Amino acid sequence: AVPYEVGGDATLAELSPGDRGITVEVQLLEVERKIIDGRDGETEILSGVVGDDTMRLPFTDWEPRPEIEPGNSVRIENVFVREFRGVPSVNVSEFSTAERLPEPVEVQETAPRWSVRDAVESGGLFDVELVGSVVAIRDGSGLIERCPECGRVVQNGQCRSHGEVDGQDDLRTKAILDDGTGTVTVILDENLTAEVYGGDLADAREHARDAMDRGVVADAIRGRVVGHEFRVRGSLSVDDFGANLEASEFEEHAVDPGDRARELLAEAGE
Ligand SMILES: [Zn+2]
Structure with missing residues (x-):
């Protein structure tokens, strides 16, 4: 078996670094605009936090698009997952598509308790x-x-x-x-x-x-x-x-x- 998932729908709890081509349905909980030094000079990206009914994770949108707004619930196709400070991070690229959902995605309010x-x-x-x-x-x-x-x-x-x-x-x-x-x-x-x-x-x-x-x-x-x-x-x-x-x-x-x-x-x- 491959050590990561390629394609298909997933909840945030199911994501692991290395996964790609994944579809997620999430609510955008925090969205921040950032200017970074990219290959072609300064570029704008979006980063923040997404949530679903399993958990919350950080995300980055490398090609800012209007659907990515705080409070919006979106279906995003073709995301890839990277590790960021030891946790999976949802990455939205130029190859991803985002579609606003009419119904809000339910978000897990409490964090899981661990020892x-x-x-x-x-x-x-x-x-x-x-x-x-x-x-x-x-x-x-x-x-x-x-x-x-x-x-x-x-x-x-x-x-x-x-x-x-x-x-x-x-x-x-x-x-x-x-x-x-x-x-x-x-x-x-x-x-x-x-x-x-x-x-x-x-x-x-x-x-x-x-x-x-x-x-x-x-x-x-x-x-x-x-x-x-x-x-x-x-x-x-x-x-x-x-x-x-x-x-x-x-x-x-x-x-x-x-x-x-x-x-x-x-x-x-x-
Ligand atoms: Zn200093």
């Missing part, structure tokens, strides 16, 4: 839910500075690519989540960090100024999350440096009282 070990061993998952306890906050959390040129985190006023720069303040959290099967670094962006910190960037600056120590912001975040259980949804990538989950949702996980009672009974019976 940390299985998620990391999969090599990458575009949209996954993990539940575990935050055991620590890594360096580079709290009130950080980014290079105005490249966005990388600046340490001691130095960007690794641009040398001495005037860093721009930002909020970020790198939390180590442990579910008993493994650990993953969960990265919270400015908005999610502001939620757990309980204040925005201006509040964090004032906090640091009053304390004359930028570390107080990370300390406050540490105090709110370490030792607590969270449900996290996001995109997991795995490389030689470890497993990182860029979070889109980060919520304290309320333990079901019924489950907790059963656990206590089980423990008492041991």
Whole structure:
């Protein structure tokens, strides 16, 4: 048997890198215009997220067409599948055709829940839910500075690519989540960090100024999350440096009282 599919209809969950000539019916959840340096100079492409009733995946349209609009449901023939950061990515080319569907394609609202070990061993998952306890906050959390040129985190006023720069303040959290099967670094962006910190960037600056120590912001975040259980949804990538989950949702996980009672009974019976 060939290791990849050629032709036919497929759900997003059935796609693997290497598949080609595939037809999918999807809803366009996010669409972003990008300018890239192509062979023939600058070209415009579309990229974003598609979904069906099995899952969500990233996509790229190399020949932008009007049917590819946020909210549209489309039948796209002749797509090919590539690997992008460890997950299958749907590629729409000049040889693909897109037709708008009259009825919206149903989209799976929740992400599948995985154990940390299985998620990391999969090599990458575009949209996954993990539940575990935050055991620590890594360096580079709290009130950080980014290079105005490249966005990388600046340490001691130095960007690794641009040398001495005037860093721009930002909020970020790198939390180590442990579910008993493994650990993953969960990265919270400015908005999610502001939620757990309980204040925005201006509040964090004032906090640091009053304390004359930028570390107080990370300390406050540490105090709110370490030792607590969270449900996290996001995109997991795995490389030689470890497993990182860029979070889109980060919520304290309320333990079901019924489950907790059963656990206590089980423990008492041991
Ligand atoms: Zn830089």
